[in-house]
Amino acid sequence: MGRSDGTRLVKPVLFSKAFAGTATALRKEGLFDPILNSDSKLFIDPLLIEGSENAFMKGALKEFEEHFRNGIQLLDASRNEGDAAWKAAREYIDLTERSETCLGFGGSSTSGSSRSRDLRERILRTTKEIIELGEQNPQIISLMAMFEDGVGPDTISDLTTTAILDRLSELTEDFCARYNVKTRAFSNYGKRNLPENPYDRSRPILLVPRDILRDLPLASDWSDVSRVAFENEQIRKAFNRHIGLISQATLSEKKEAIKRTALSSLENFRAIFNTVMGSSDSYDPNADPLNLYRFRDLISGDTAAFKQTGLDIGAPSTHELRRVVTLVIDHFRFMIEQNNLWELLWNKDTPKRERAAQLLFFAVADVFCKANNIDISPETNSGGGPVDFKFSSGYTRRIIVEVKLSKGRVVHGYKTQVGIYQSSSNADHSVFLIIDVGGMGKKLTDIRRIEKHEIDNGRKTAEIAVVNGRRRLSASVRENVEDVIDDDIDDNDDELES
Template sequence: MAARKTLVNPVLFSKHFRVSTTALAKAKLLDPVLNSDTKLFIDPLLVPKSQNTKMKRQGRKDLESGFQHVVGLLSISENEGDVAWRGAFNALDLSERSETGLGYGGAGTSGSSRPPKLRNGILRTAKEIIALGVKDPSMIPLMPLFEEGVGPDTLSDMTTNFLLPVLCQVTEEFCAANNVPVRAFGKKYDNRRLPENPYQPDKPVILVPRDILRDLPLAADWSDVSRVVMEIQEIRDAVNSMFGNLAKATLSQKKAALRRAVLSSESLLRELIEAVGAAAESYDEKADLDGYFQFRRILSEDPTPYVGALSNPATKHASTLLESVMTIVETFQGLVEDNNMWELLWHGNTHKHERASQLLFFAIANIMCAVNNVDISPETNSGGGPVDFKFSTGFRGRVLVEMKLSKGRVEHGYKTQLEIYKKAATTSEAIFVIMDIGGMGRKLRKIEKLKQDAEARGERTSEIVVIDARRKASASVRNDTML
């Protein structure tokens, strides 16, 4: 995994290459951010289910033959490190594919390789499975279930490496049909003509079908896959026999128990492979609980309504910068509370995840600064950790914004996280935003008391802003009520 970095001024593929977002949507391809990674992952279990004909046919074939090649070499390997083992090691390519703009890489999408220890661990587990008599290549995508350290990014990048030729073909054909400028990238990319990433000129942009993406590949998402796995009674009984109460076991213990149970029986392993493969579903774009597609829509919209909404701070100090950032926060608050933007934070009766609120705020802040030519750079952590925002305008002026849902760890966020971030950023100006979706309880009173106590000690404290993001009745319902 690449080092955690920050994202400034996100640039969409569609914006940079002036491609219609409708064309991308029609082709069912993700509109990548060129200078950052999106925390979505390719799930190999979704490839056979894709509506993209090339992915469903050739992609599936490439994936299965790639996995089969690894399994075939392992099956003839007699000792770890022999010629066949080394062949399987080389065939199992785990290097990061920054060209897709997916995963935990954060800003810069630089990509990196993974340690040999991880590859050898996967091969050992696969060898154990082969010893059971199972040579099904579908075992490879299940490695996160058995092997510690095989995370969603590892599985996604491994899959991307096997799918690279067909992904390059899909990208080349889309670009040709939509007049996107391309150039040759050589043998590594199947001699395809592909668009150049302006932030990594030596690498192309590779477009990915949206229906093979998940927020976490199923096999790497224990909370989801355990539900599927534990529906198989034989597995449930075997795992429970190892733990009196599985619910109290750690994640590592659960994985170890599942591994012991499944790798003791060929029939259980086959049942597991079939059940997990059938259960995989792509990221729900309609619900968009993490706000990834909503973020893209906001960045693609006409920015004219935000013209004149912000002006440059008078001086390059944190105190005057704070006023400008507060204007951004208040504008966002007005959009949510008075202009129905709260609707973007809900899917029916279900509130979206904290990340959706954070990305929505980041998009609005970015547009306000850009369209008004304001010398403020909103930054956000775009990797796997918590998302916070830093606004800067020269070395002396920095303001941090931390955003939490009212149902989240509000007190912890105010007391601990923000103070740590403020020290790290060498600034004493900050704003703590609570998105009130209900369930606030006494949290607001507690952090207001923390603020009062700190001020009584003569300490600088973070501003607290509460934004009402609760579901509201529709206009028609409100009007009917008034009649």
């Protein structure tokens, strides 16, 4: 149980499992239940702190503003890059990865990735430009992902975590004291008594309110940036003067254009800043577009629905591994098609993101193996991408399962998967699992043709499996409605695929 290597998650362990009896308490207190041996792809958005219902976040907002106000005052006093005030301001732009919250992009560890000194200098320069325009609100740090290449959602989240570290520590200590969670003193965290992460005993676990989390901080998501910033016609016109054809622009070019637009005048900056400030919403656990909360429910819930009788699992071998993975896929198909698990693929009338489907498959695979005492380990990149299956008793060969939604770039995905499988020296088999949520069109025909071509030429190719993940309507209206949906979606998706 734990990590397999630097990139993959094996048998995820929730805080509520490692510290038994806390699941209900976490829900009651509105706190996120982290996976301790992998980062969850959620991030702290500083714009959400002020509206949090958690009592400790009032102090956190004050702490955040004081932290970055001090840095801004030093930058304001700086006359040249590298002078004493500039050097002192660097201490407030601390890009240290914060593994204590188990949030971000860390894969099967919670250590994140290193960040360059150059990135900190670019953040300081942009902040200095904003100050010189006449704006000194501490929340300007929240916009850096909008303006700067290399500043991602994890950067903003970690900057914020560092700024409010004392309040997160206080919140966690208080929770653990009230719910009898085992802790120990950590000298680098104000000597507070905090729970130890069993997968990194040098660091504590810090709990985070769910209502300050987003799947992407608003200023990190270009679709959100454009949605809120371009409500202002003046900003939209100014942006277009810098960008040319936005449909052909790279993300770097879009960031540069919005930065130049914002920094062209105090009026423009404040128009963007004020719109963004009022537009951020926390990740919705009810819609759950990435199935992050449903994943937790599945791996920690009752396994009775995943139990099969009469399974006779043989000794580790390539043949047996392939047979067991087929059983897993068949059970996933049954749960989706016959047991209402299709509901977790949809948010009302819209399919959830592909990553949500991948995480759902991983959860079903993990619970199926656990429920049936099967000695293989499903592994994934922390909720996205291919799932690998390996026998856990030292068997090194593996099977790769790639999960794709039919509405996406299925043909391109199949070509990529075949290429990876053919070049892999330790993959025994590969399965390309398509979940049909509409928009299939001619894609299945196209990949069947690729499959036949590869087989005819004596090359390895990924096996194709299909699961019906369509929304289930009443029997009287299902067929007609789905036909209409298909006609509309297939034409559009065939054009995108080509």
